[in-house]
Amino acid sequence: MEKRVTFKGLWLPLLLIAPQIVITAVFFFYPAGQAIWQSLFIPDPFGLSMQWVGLGNFEYLFSDRFYRASFVTTAIFSILVTLVSMGVALYLAVLADRLIKGSGAYRTLLIWPYAVAPAVAGVLWLFMFNTRVGVVTWYLGLLGYDWNHVLNEGEAMGLVVVASAWGRISYNFLFFLAGLQAIPKSVIEAAAIDGARFWTRFRTIVWPLLSPTTFFLLVVNIIYAFFETFGVIHTITSGGPQQATTILVYKVYADGFVGQDLGSSAAQSVVLLVIVSLLTVVQFKYIERRVHY
Amino acid sequence: MATVALQSLRKSFGKTDVIHGIDIDIADGEFIVIVGPSGCGKSTLLRMVAGLETVSSGEVQIGGRRVNDVEPMDRDIAMVFQNYALYPHMSVFDNMAYGLKIAKVPKPEIAERVETAAKLLQLEPYLQRKPRELSGGQRQRVAMGRAIVRKPAVFLFDEPLSNLDAKLRVQMRLEIKALQRELGVTALYVTHDQVEAMTLADRMIVMNGGVADQIGAPLDVYANPATEFVAGFIGSPPTNFLDAALVGEQGGRIGIRPEHIRLDAAGRLTATVGYAEALGAETLVHLRTEDGTQITVRQDATLPIPGEGESRGLVWESASAMRFDAEGRRVAAG
Amino acid sequence: MADRNGMVEKRGGGLWLTHLGLIIGVAFIFFPIWLAFVASTVEQQAIVRPPMPLLPGDRLWENYSKALSAGVNAPVATMLVNSLIMALGIALGKIAISLLSAFAIVYFRFPGRKIFFWLIFLTLMLPVEVRIVPTFEVIANFGMLNSYSGLILPLVASATATFLFRQFFMTVPDELAEAARVDGARPMRFFVDILLPMSRTNIAALFVILFIYGWNQYLWPLLITTDPEMNTIVMGIKQMFPSGDDIADWPVIMATSILAMIPPVIVVIGMQKLFIRGLVESEK
Numbered sequence: 001m002e003k004r005v006t007f008k009g010l011w012l013p014l015l016l017i018a019p020q021i022v023i024t025a026v027f028f029f030y031p032a033g034q035a036i037w038q039s040l041f042i043p044d045p046f047g048l049s050m051q052w053v054g055l056g057n058f059e060y061l062f063s064d065r066f067y068r069a070s071f072v073t074t075a076i077f078s079i080l081v082t083l084v085s086m087g088v089a090l091y092l093a094v095l096a097d098r099l100i101k102g103s104g105a106y107r108t109l110l111i112w113p114y115a116v117a118p119a120v121a122g123v124l125w126l127f128m129f130n131t132r133v134g135v136v137t138w139y140l141g142l143l144g145y146d147w148n149h150v151l152n153e154g155e156a157m158g159l160v161v162v163a164s165a166w167g168r169i170s171y172n173f174l175f176f177l178a179g180l181q182a183i184p185k186s187v188i189e190a191a192a193i194d195g196a197r198f199w200t201r202f203r204t205i206v207w208p209l210l211s212p213t214t215f216f217l218l219v220v221n222i223i224y225a226f227f228e229t230f231g232v233i234h235t236i237t238s239g240g241p242q243q244a245t246t247i248l249v250y251k252v253y254a255d256g257f258v259g260q261d262l263g264s265s266a267a268q269s270v271v272l273l274v275i276v277s278l279l280t281v282v283q284f285k286y287i288e289r290r291v292h293y
Numbered sequence: 294m295a296t297v298a299l300q301s302l303r304k305s306f307g308k309t310d311v312i313h314g315i316d317i318d319i320a321d322g323e324f325i326v327i328v329g330p331s332g333c334g335k336s337t338l339l340r341m342v343a344g345l346e347t348v349s350s351g352e353v354q355i356g357g358r359r360v361n362d363v364e365p366m367d368r369d370i371a372m373v374f375q376n377y378a379l380y381p382h383m384s385v386f387d388n389m390a391y392g393l394k395i396a397k398v399p400k401p402e403i404a405e406r407v408e409t410a411a412k413l414l415q416l417e418p419y420l421q422r423k424p425r426e427l428s429g430g431q432r433q434r435v436a437m438g439r440a441i442v443r444k445p446a447v448f449l450f451d452e453p454l455s456n457l458d459a460k461l462r463v464q465m466r467l468e469i470k471a472l473q474r475e476l477g478v479t480a481l482y483v484t485h486d487q488v489e490a491m492t493l494a495d496r497m498i499v500m501n502g503g504v505a506d507q508i509g510a511p512l513d514v515y516a517n518p519a520t521e522f523v524a525g526f527i528g529s530p531p532t533n534f535l536d537a538a539l540v541g542e543q544g545g546r547i548g549i550r551p552e553h554i555r556l557d558a559a560g561r562l563t564a565t566v567g568y569a570e571a572l573g574a575e576t577l578v579h580l581r582t583e584d585g586t587q588i589t590v591r592q593d594a595t596l597p598i599p600g601e602g603e604s605r606g607l608v609w610e611s612a613s614a615m616r617f618d619a620e621g622r623r624v625a626a627g
Numbered sequence: 628m629a630d631r632n633g634m635v636e637k638r639g640g641g642l643w644l645t646h647l648g649l650i651i652g653v654a655f656i657f658f659p660i661w662l663a664f665v666a667s668t669v670e671q672q673a674i675v676r677p678p679m680p681l682l683p684g685d686r687l688w689e690n691y692s693k694a695l696s697a698g699v700n701a702p703v704a705t706m707l708v709n710s711l712i713m714a715l716g717i718a719l720g721k722i723a724i725s726l727l728s729a730f731a732i733v734y735f736r737f738p739g740r741k742i743f744f745w746l747i748f749l750t751l752m753l754p755v756e757v758r759i760v761p762t763f764e765v766i767a768n769f770g771m772l773n774s775y776s777g778l779i780l781p782l783v784a785s786a787t788a789t790f791l792f793r794q795f796f797m798t799v800p801d802e803l804a805e806a807a808r809v810d811g812a813r814p815m816r817f818f819v820d821i822l823l824p825m826s827r828t829n830i831a832a833l834f835v836i837l838f839i840y841g842w843n844q845y846l847w848p849l850l851i852t853t854d855p856e857m858n859t860i861v862m863g864i865k866q867m868f869p870s871g872d873d874i875a876d877w878p879v880i881m882a883t884s885i886l887a888m889i890p891p892v893i894v895v896i897g898m899q900k901l902f903i904r905g906l907v908e909s910e911k
Contacts, residue, residue, distance in 0.1 A: 003733055003734060003796075003797070003801060003804075004801045005345070005734075005801040005804040005805055006734055006735055006736050007734050007735055007804075007814040007817075009735060009737075009814065010737050010738075012731075012735070012814060012815075013731035013734075013735035013737045013740075014731075014737060016727040016728060016730055016731035016735075017727065017728040017731040017732065019723075019724040019727065019728070020724045020725065020727070020728040020747060020784055020789065021728075021743060021746065021747075023724065023780060023781075023783055023784040024746060024747060024750050024784045025746075026765065027762060027765060027780060027781040027784065028749075028750050028753045028758070029746070029749075029753075030761070030765060031761035031762040031764075031765055032753050032757070032758050032761070034758075034761035034764070034765075035757075035758055035760070035761050038760075038761065088652070088655075091648070091652070092648075092649060092652040095645050095648045095649045095652070096649060098645050099642075099645060099646075099649075102646075106649050106652075106653065107899075108896060108899060109653045109656070109657070110652065110653060110656055111895055111896070111899070111902075112656065112657070112660065112892060112895070112896070113656055114895055115839055115888060115891035115892040115894070115895040115896075116660075116843075116888050116891070116892075117842070117843035117844075117845060117861040117887065117888075117891075118843065118845065119843075119845040119861050119862065119864065119865060120843075120861060120864065120884050120887050120888060121659075123663075123864050123865070123880065123884050124659040124660065124662070124663050124884060125659060127659075127662065127663065127666065127877070127880075127881065128658075128659060128662055132675070132677075132874075133674050133677055133679065134677070135662060135677065135678050135679050135681075138677040138678045139678065166656070166659070170656075171906070174903060174906060174907075175906075175907075178903075178907065227754050227756045227757075230756060230845060230846045231843075231845035231846070231861070234845070234846075234849075234865065235864075235865050249756045252756070252757075252759060252760075253759060253846065256760040257759075257760070257763075257850065262760060265760050266760065266761070269757055269758060269759070269760065269761075272756070272757045273752065273753070273757050273758075276752050276753070276754060276757055277752045280751050280752045284751075343805075343809065344808075345805050345808065345809075364808070364811075365805075365808045365809045365811075366808065366809060366810065366811030366812075367811075371809065372806070372809045374802040374805065374806060375802070376800060376802055377802075378800065378802035378803050378805065378806035379806075380803065380806075380807075380820075381825060382821075382824040382825055382827075383824075391807075391810050391812075391820070392809070392810035392811055395810055395812055395816065396811055439806075439810075
């Protein structure tokens with residue numbers, strides 16, 4: 001797509017685009033280049049010189065049991081967050097779509113969590129499940145269940161998943177509701193005349209027609225779980241216990257800033273870079289289709 | 294007021310030539326219509342005069358001044374666009390005043406000029422409205438008003454009526470012509486509608502594939518088309534064409550306007566009647582010759598309408614037959 | 628619309644079940660927020676001796692004024708101002724540079740145009756989480772730690788906003804630019820007088836999304852603000868938890884959490900239409 005009409009000039013457009021390019025170069029490309037460069041070195045113990053190690057950092061990284069475990073953790077975490085938040089959102093969207101009146105009111109109530117930062121969501125859920133004062137913990141105790149996400153790895157994972165998914169429900173709900181409302185009612189009525197009951201209609205008509213939205217949300221939610229849930233993990237578990245909730249992004253932070261292992265952190269950044277690039281390509285291929293439908 | 298001259302005007306996009314050299318001298322106050330099918334280069338030609346397209350070679354002169362490299366706003370022109378191109382967020386008043394504001398015309402004068410134009414176009418009640426609150430015809434008038442307030446030497450119209458319905462189109466056509474007369478301004482008007490061209494033009498330029506096939510007054514063009522294309526494009530229903538060999542002549546094709554053919558028991562050619570369209574004042578009879586050529590005859594409504602499938606002879610005066618050579622150029626009679 | 632599902636859906640019992648299901652969902656969504664609100668209105672004693680009450684207490688004023696004026700490390704009022712500056716800086720900065728670069732890319736032909744476009748596109752692949760250590764070093768070298776420019780600048784380049792405006796400019800009819808040229812408008816005049824006013828809704832919708840994006844930043848402020856006076860509220864909450872075995876000052880922490888939510892919630896609820904539009908368009 002190109003404009004037929006353009007203005008003449010060379011310096012003006014360069015001037016206009018300069019702020020974005022300068023910021024991109026200084027804060028995006030230079031640091032990314034640095035990450036790639038640093039991933040090929042290790043600093044000596046005094047931090048005075050850098051020693052070339054080639055792909056040594058990467059070899060070391062992938063021989064690290066905790067790093068490999070972090071991949072599995074990230075995968076489990078992302079899949080669970082995506083399924084939980086999309087599942088709940090779809091359930092609510094289908095219900096709201098059935099309403100003739102009042103779906104707007106529910107929408108207003110349900111979009112709140114979008115405004116809540118992941119880190120704040122983490123604090124809210126931490127408060128409910130706090131081992132000492134948490135109200136849910138206390139009631140679980142009454143039922144005879146001893147909740148302790150500080151020690152129990154499964155419970156820790158469960159808590160960060162729910163807290164992360166909770167904040168994402170609004171977003172998924174809005175897209176699902178928009179997707180459902182875009183399905184022509186005549187199609188559904190035709191199916192009803194053909195004798196299809198609600199579940200049959202949902203399975204054979206609604207779900208297939210909703211699949212572009214679903215696929216889009218799948219990709220976007222995985223990206224969210226990968227990169228934007230740092231705040232949840234940091235506030236609730238700090239990656240523990242025993243690194244059970246250390247997802248890749250958290251590990252870059254922990255190794256680079258807390259552990260000060262710059263070579264390894266840089267190598268991890270490069271690995272993440274590759275992952276984001278792949279996800280972006282998937283997303284963009286899909287988006288292009290979306291734009292041109 | 295100004296004259297406009299185009300000299301060997303050419304335009305190419307990359308390697309594709311879209312305008313192959315146009316020459317015309319336009320008199321002060323003349324109404325010129327550029328007409329042709331889509332893709333013939335008529336809009337490009339107009340946009341070159343406006344300064345919205347660069348000139349590949351040749352010259353555009355306005356008021357005797359070469360303006361090839363002059364910005365649109367300094368060419369002393371105004372333009373009415375096909376989709377009106379009104380600024381959607383500005384009121385009618387601001388739309389019309391925008392160019393004057395940029396030119397730093399004093400405020401009282403802007404108000405006066407806009408109001409004069411609004412009065413002329415019966416837009417006074419709508420000056421504070423936004424374009425989306427207006428009907429198609431009103432938007433069209435605002436676009437004209439925006440052109441008028443600039444008091445340009447030359448008015449450029451790019452298919453200004455093609456977004457209106459048929460009835461409004463006829464009405465606006467008359468208004469445009471009256472306005473141009475009243476203002477005495479030179480006008481270049483692009484359209485694909487040959488009726489618009491016939492009714493509006495002092496002279497028309499019939500374009501075909503980037504070439505001006507013919508430049509002339511509408512009735513001259515109608516009576517004496519320079520090419521087979523012009524003969525076919527101007528006039529409705531279009532000219533009938535048949536191979537010269539069919540009537541025993543050498544080479545090329547012959548064109549006869551529907552009103553110049555008469556049906557008789559026998560004639561130069563025999564054809565089978567297809568269907569007939571009775572339009573009230575006249576009747577169009579569609580026939581097919583033995584070799585499959587379609588012929589349309591326009592006859593007075595008082596004449597009998599032949600029945601479908603009947604055979605008729607086609608009769609015409611030799612003088613009314615137009616002869617074209619293999620390249621479609623007109624060949625002198627005889 | 629009015630009778631959209633009249634024929635297909637059951638009324639009566641089915642309708643109530645639908646409402647019930649939605650109310651359960653709303654309750655699930657709201658429970659954590661409600662609990663935080665209750666905790667922010669009671670005394671510390673009511674919380675450390677579980678179970679805490681489920682209805683608000685009478686200490687709202689005390690807890691909030693303590694949070695706003697004193698906080699734990701820095702007054703929450705200061706952190707709110709920091710967050711506001713950061714969120715506004717990021718939102719307005721992104722919009723400004725994206726508008727300009729989209730205008731350049733769409734309305735001009737200049738050497739390197741395609742390359743610049745792809746450079747901007749590539750930033751999609753470089754979220755701050757991926758390049759934290761080297762970006763931190765850049766900011767440190769510029770002496771921008773603990774500064775607003777350090778908080779804002781690295782987050783200001785935005786491929787998404789540039790694409791959105793590019794997309795929108797593409798839909799603006801060519802004739803408008805031509806009419807403006809005939810009217811004598813130079814490029815910047817056209818940009819200011821025609822293009823900007825026409826982009827108002829898009830700008831507002833994007834602003835809602837970007838404001839929340841900026842407000843909710845966590846990792847970046849965590850890294851570069853070591854001075855509590857420069858903390859943003861979202862990252863400041865975590866700093867309020869004591870290290871070791873001390874008991875957290877839950878009422879103040881929860882009051883701070885509520886305060887951290889209020890501005891973005893106001894923006895989302897108050898500008899709901901624009902928010903939804905911005906969300907859908909920026910993801911296209």
